[in-house]
Amino acid sequence: MRRISKTARKALRKLLGPRFLEDEAGRLSYAYDASGLTFVPEAVALPETTEEVSRILALSYEEEFPVIPRGAGTATTGGPLASEGGLVLALSRMDRILEINPEDLVVVVEPGVVNARLKEALAVRGLFYPPDPASLSFSTIGGNVATCAGGPKGLKYGVTRDYVLGVEAVLPGGEVLPLGTRTLKGVMGYDLTRLLVGSEGTLAVLTKITLKVLPLPPARRTLLAAFSSEEAALSGMQAVLEGGGLPAAAEFLDKTALSALDYPQKEARGILLFEFDGTEAGVAEEVSRARETLATRALLLKEASGEEAEALWELRRGLSPALKRLGSRRTADDVVLPRSRLPRFLSEAKARARKYGLTLTCFGHAGDGNLHVNILFQPEEEARARALREEILHLVLELSGTLSGEHGVGLTRRAWLPAEIPARALALMQGLKHLFDPKGLLNPGKIF
Amino acid sequence: MRRISKTARKALRKLLGPRFLEDEAGRLSYAYDASGLTFVPEAVALPETTEEVSRILALSYEEEFPVIPRGAGTATTGGPLASEGGLVLALSRMDRILEINPEDLVVVVEPGVVNARLKEALAVRGLFYPPDPASLSFSTIGGNVATCAGGPKGLKYGVTRDYVLGVEAVLPGGEVLPLGTRTLKGVMGYDLTRLLVGSEGTLAVLTKITLKVLPLPPARRTLLAAFSSEEAALSGMQAVLEGGGLPAAAEFLDKTALSALDYPQKEARGILLFEFDGTEAGVAEEVSRARETLATRALLLKEASGEEAEALWELRRGLSPALKRLGSRRTADDVVLPRSRLPRFLSEAKARARKYGLTLTCFGHAGDGNLHVNILFQPEEEARARALREEILHLVLELSGTLSGEHGVGLTRRAWLPAEIPARALALMQGLKHLFDPKGLLNPGKIF
Secondary structure (H helix, E strand, C coil): CCCCHHHHHHHHHHHHHHHHCHHHCHHCCEECCCCEEEEECEEEEECCCHHHHHHHHHHHHHCCCEEEEEECCCCCCCCCCCCCCCCEECCCCCCCCEEECCCCEEECCCCEEEEHHEEEECCCCCCCCCCCCCCCCCCCCCCCHHCCCCCCCHHHHHHHHHHEEEEEECCCCCEEEEEECCCCCCCCCCHHHHCCCCCCCCEEEEEEEEECEEEEEEEEEEEEECCCHHHHHHHHHHHHHHHHCCCCCEEEEEEEHHHCCCCCCCCCCCCEEEEEEEEEHHHHHHHHHHHHHCCCCCCEEEEEEHHHHHHHHHHHHHHHHHHHHHCCEEEEEEEEEEEHHHHHHHHHHHHHHHCCCCCEEEEHHHHHHHEEEEECCHHHHHHHHHHHHHHHHHHHHCCCCECCCCCCCCCCCHHHHHHHHHHHHHHHHHHHHHHCCCCEECCCCCCC | CCCHHHHHHHHHHHHHHHHHCCCHHHHHHEEECCCECCCCCHHHHCCHHHHHHHHHHHHHHHCCCCEEEEEEEEECCCCCCCCCCCCCEEECCCCCCCEEEECCCCEEECCCCCCHHHHHHHCCCCCEEECCCCCCCCCCCHHHHHHHCCCCCCCHHCHHHHHEEEEEEECCCCCCEEECCCCCCCCCCCHHHHCCCCCCCCCCEEEEEEECECCCCCCEEEECCCCCCHHHHHHHHHHHHCCCCCCCCEEEHHHHHHHCCCCCCCCCCCEEEEEECHHHHHHHHHHHHHHHHHCCCCCEEEEEHHHHHHHHHHHHHHHHHHHHCCCCCCEEEEEEEHHHHHHHHHHHHHHHHHCCCCEEEEEEEHHHHHHEEEEEHHHHHHHHHHHHHHHHHHHHHCCCCCCCCCCCCCCCCHHHHHHHCCCCHHHHHHHHHHCCCCCCCCCCCCCC
């Protein structure tokens, strides 16, 4: 791998003008993501068209410098950082919604469109794009596709993968390749489209994305349930989910999370936040069934819709910043367990945290088994925090879980990939990488 | 590629005993699928364990003979036929449901489990596996995964791809590789699991499949609407689907299909068959909204549930055999159009059929744009039928459609792959094939 050559810089200046950043301030703006890691790139490109992306990748191929595609930089894994030097390709200016087609239930967007902006543009047309990562006000569809982002609504609606129908991909070398379909089904040849979903910008740069959307459910209602223990909360969730019906979301907050949020009801040790959506009548039926199931189990049940419900969800989304109160540093994993194993995981993980004398919080999308696991610590406790994290991740694998449900591998989970993925599967993945990117120029050092 | 050697035959006899078929009667039983093509395999293996499959693939690798994995043989493409010789690997005896886990909403099955049998086993536990190809009483989950099967419920519930969480794959050479997760989310490394879905037995043999399942919706209701023209039926469907809500299925029968079925109401020229499912109250609301939308558009509306509804769906499933009345031979495509283009496709395709003086029927999963297109003809009309098929498939591509929504490529659509898939994407697919199967032993001659 080489540094960006003078020839390449000259060509990039000519191609992009002021949208090619070489000064320190410009480069520093693209040196971070939400992982806490810092790598200052050699330069930054801000393309506005597929043609520009194609020419940049052609130049990278000729001059052999790395290209690191990037959305809004909300990744928690270092995925969009220039850890091996090279050019950050920031796709934030390619932010047009190219088509909203309610008849076909399809939209076509550029990668830089922010998730929440797409949701708003769809809502006024009576349409709905379900994937809802907590970062949705900032994160882009391109980044969501690169990581196969999830969110609370994964329980009922699945993840980003389930909505990507087709893409326009620019390959290393610059070839522009339409893949997939703009139809809801399609099985001609191998599924290269879904292979690119979750590939973290290591196989191709996506310049257009065709997404399936749904009719916006006419009704939606939130139900909060507070419990006297974490165990009671998790078993309450299981009871609701086994009672038939399928909430759009079932989120869990443990007692540590509640203390970080300074939750007013002090006897509450665990909280569930459900969202039900569908027809008016259907939602009413589901909520009433859930209330019945939880009546004797919960300390408190609170139903809300509209702005009041939004406030409850803001509480949930505000948790991650609030955790700073409990420790100046933290580890951030997003493990997934088979749902039946959540209670055992929670009690064993907390027992280990007590052993190390560290604060641990587990919260998130418990309905689909996906928990955000944060160890909160002070700088001098780093070694202990690392040892605890290691025990917890091994515990996840022992319980047939996976080490990441939404965030991906990037840099921070690279060392853990071989613990979960068999050697032959890793070799196949590396073969795939080589097939798409024989010179290893696209987001090098990530995943593997 | 070689024929099965004497050494290999000897080893297979020893491994499988009477489950290795070399006699003509045994081989003939595995010479057909639903494509009408015939290729008598050199021999047939009926393994019962992963270990046996692994040893067979190891032997194939050493002795370099082809292996053709096969489920129930309901494919319409020649996919499971030994078109280049070799051993048919019939997985029908690996038919155990290994685990049904309602807490995790996960099941684990062997590939030979018949779709309908799985549905029944789940229903008594209050669970639901949505993909419902018309062949569901015969076709196996392994075959469904190999082709990424769909069915009417694709509209609301997606296709097989959306339910496969993980697999146990046996690679050419015999290595047994667990891929994916048993959790509802998972993004560690590239998505090899979904790459195998729809790969038509050309990359690996699946010996275990972990599927996501859903709670069985408590209520379900069918609505039949008859129209005075095909156009009125299609625009009625669009009106219902844009009225909010999402039926589980929206099927269309054209006038040719109605005449094949000898449909009693002679003024009906097009029929829609909707299924709504969900809560009791939600279904009632959706059905009443659909009735309102269709009140002035339809000749007749008929609501049904239970056995009466099942009879309506049997009518739909019985169409394919009934079509024999209209021509001793037929072409069978399953194209997908963006839904808004269905009316234009239908009228243009029928105009072309008139030009050729041939009978054409288009029916099926119109709700998700997926139409089964059959040209019915007598043997002496074959050249004209072929020319008409060619025009219709080109029309599909002109209208941004795809040539197969459910059935796959196999042998019968191989020549058409380059018309839809760009050359570079085809080269990547062939690279993938080589990566998994460097000797080209697994289901050779299919897809490419």
